[in-house]
Amino acid sequence: MPNLATLLTDSAAASPGARAVVLDDSVLTYGALDDLSARVASLLTSRGVRAGDRVALILPNVPHMPVAYYGVLRTGGVVVPLNPLLSPRELGYHFQDAEVSLVLVWETVAGAARAAAAELGRDVPVVEITAAGTLPELRRVPPLPEVAERAGEDPAVLLYTSGTTGRPKGAVLTHANLTSNARLSAELFSLAPGDVMFGGLPFFHVFGQTVALNGALGAGATVTLLPRFDPARALEILVRDEVTVFAGVPSMYVALLRAAGGEPVRAPHLRAGVSGGSPLPVEVLERFEALFGAPVYEGYGLSETSPVVCFNQEDRGRRPGSIGTVVRGAQLRVLDDAGAEVPVGEIGELAVAGEYVMAGYWRNPEATAAAIQDGWFRTGDLARVDEDGFYWIVDRKKDMVLRGGYNVYPREIEEVLYQYPGIAEAAVVGVPDEAMGEEVAAVVAFRDVPEPERPARLDELDAFVRERLARYKHPRWYKVVEELPKGPTGKILKRSLDLEGAVRRS
The missing domain is CATH 2.30.38.10 (Luciferase; Domain 3)
Structure with missing residues (x-):
């Protein structure tokens, strides 16, 4: 199994003038991305990075991210992609645990990376990447055109899990893991030159990295970037850049539907939506297909499975x-x-x-x-x-609610909540209860419902749920919020739900 970086170099050799990465008016062709990543590899080698060394990447979805990503891989180094929103303390944990040799960091969060590196007790260079200067500067560095040979079982990416229990753990994904799954993704989505993949999923996460980056570039397609997900911007990009495949998590589909305002969206080139990360409510899937005119294909995977x-x-x-x-x-x-x-x-x-x-x-x-x-x-x-x-x-095994001896699966209740016309988002969790052991609690966000009208709508919602579920599954607690807490990929964070002020139902 060759180095994961050959997904890029093979596509660049086949079509050097084709568009690889787009961010608004900025375009990197395959030839340019290949050349710039070779220059990053040269720069890293001059800084002492060798095969097997871990290099932290702390960048949003900007063209510099794939340049740096493939540059590290070309040296035989191991990419440690990290969320730019992490605090210095959190970054320090990852730097220490992965024993990183060098850090490549986006200019807006360079201070946090330097603060974290300073606490390590050893010299770890922090290289700042800037929007204006880095790419022109790289062009003055001689390229390192050869790609380091790696065995299939050699680590390519050290991907830290979200750490819902305890400290995050680094999943060791090999060149064989990621290359095979990227090629699989391209086959599943029928990606080919001429396709345009929506690149709004963060590349520091396995879904975005494998499906939207490696899968698309390995197939010779184009990736159009959105550094921070915004539904209005996403709608604009879908039309402007003639996106053919939209990859997103369920909350992105919900946000797009809200931004569309119930009106059909003219995105004639869109042929498929791909959903993963967490279960997509069937109601959301059907509404998206009706308004956007493209089928949505749901799949499953985890950080530990590369992912699909x-x-x-x-x-x-x-x-x-x-x-x-x-x-x-x-x-x-x-x-x-x-x-x-x-x-x-x-x-x-x-x-x-x-x-x-x-x-x-x-x-x-x-x-x-x-x-x-x-x-x-x-x-x-x-x-x-x-x-x-x-x-x-x-459901998640740990999310199952045991109420009075009955197993209650939150996802089943969430599916019903999403069927109610006024619901934008919903999450169901278990809360301690002396009589039942656990009770069912629902946290919901209404769509365009003024605050004074929400108590009445909550009564309607409760009645709606009671008609459709067995009594032991009925939520006994409800809380209405403006928006549910989400992680960096847009996944709803049930562990961060605050139930203070929830209303008890009989």
């Missing part, structure tokens, strides 16, 4: 609400707590094996052994598979 392992594949049919069927190169099983496979239709924990599963957690054998058992990665997601081989995510 299941997808609604065109040749297998599409079932809204499911994550589709297992992709080539992956194996899926649904297991009980003892590790035995459950019968078709029954709920268990989804486990993944195959060529996309990470090598392990960085220097954390205990966590690796807990996560990968007998070659199967235990995802922590509850799922079922039907007789036709379609998988359905029921």
Whole structure:
């Protein structure tokens, strides 16, 4: 398996004049991206970076990001992509844990990176990348055209998980993991030269990095960037840049629908939406397809699986609400707590094996052994598979609510909440209760409902839910907010929900 950087160099050799990366009026052709990344590799080598060294990348989705990303890979170095919003303390943890040799950081957050590096007790160079100066400066550096040879099992990217429990862990993704999954993604979405991929998913996250960056550039397509997701800007880009494939998380689809205001959107080149990161409510999928005139294909994956392992594949049919069927190169099983496979239709924990599963957690054998058992990665997601081989995510194992001895799956309730016409966003969690052990709580954001009218609408919503769900699944607590808390990829953060002021229902 060649170096992951060959996804770029092969496309550049085939079509050097084709557009690779676009940000508004700024365009990098494949030839320019290839050349600039070779100059980054030369710069890093002159700074002492060698094969296997970890290099932190702290950049938003700007053209400099892929330039730096492929530059590190060309040296044989390991990319450690980090969120530009991290604090100096958080950056310091990642620098220390990954034992980074050098940091490449965007100008607006360079101060935080320097502060973090200064606390390490060893010399770690921090190289600031600027919007105006870096690319012209790079052109004065001689290129390093050769790409370092790497084995398939060698680390390419050290991707830190979100750390919902404890400190973030570094998933070691190899050149084979990421190259194979990028090629798979291009096949699943039928990407080819002439396609334009929406690049609003952050590239420091596995979904954006594999699907929107490596998958698109490996196929010779164009990526049009949006450094910070804004639905109005996204709508403008969809039309202006003739986007053919929109890749996003569910909250992006919700925001686009809100920005569209219920009116059909003229994006004639859009042929597909791709959703992942968390379950997409069927109601949102259907509304998007009606207004944007393009089908939405939902899939599934995690940081630890590179990520795509299941997808609604065109040749297998599409079932809204499911994550589709297992992709080539992956194996899926649904297991009980003892590790035995459950019968078709029954709920268990989804486990993944195959060529996309990470090598392990960085220097954390205990966590690796807990996560990968007998070659199967235990995802922590509850799922079922039907007789036709379609998988359905029921919920996160840790999110399941145990109410009075009954298992309650928040996603099922969220699907009903999203069917109510006035709902923009919704999340369901469990809260402690003396009588029942746990009770069901719903946090919702209404769409265009003035605050004085919200109590009445909440009464309507509660009645709407009660008509559609068994009594033990009814939310007993509701809270209305302007917007739900989200992580850097737009995923709703249930652990950050504040239920103070929630209203009790009988």
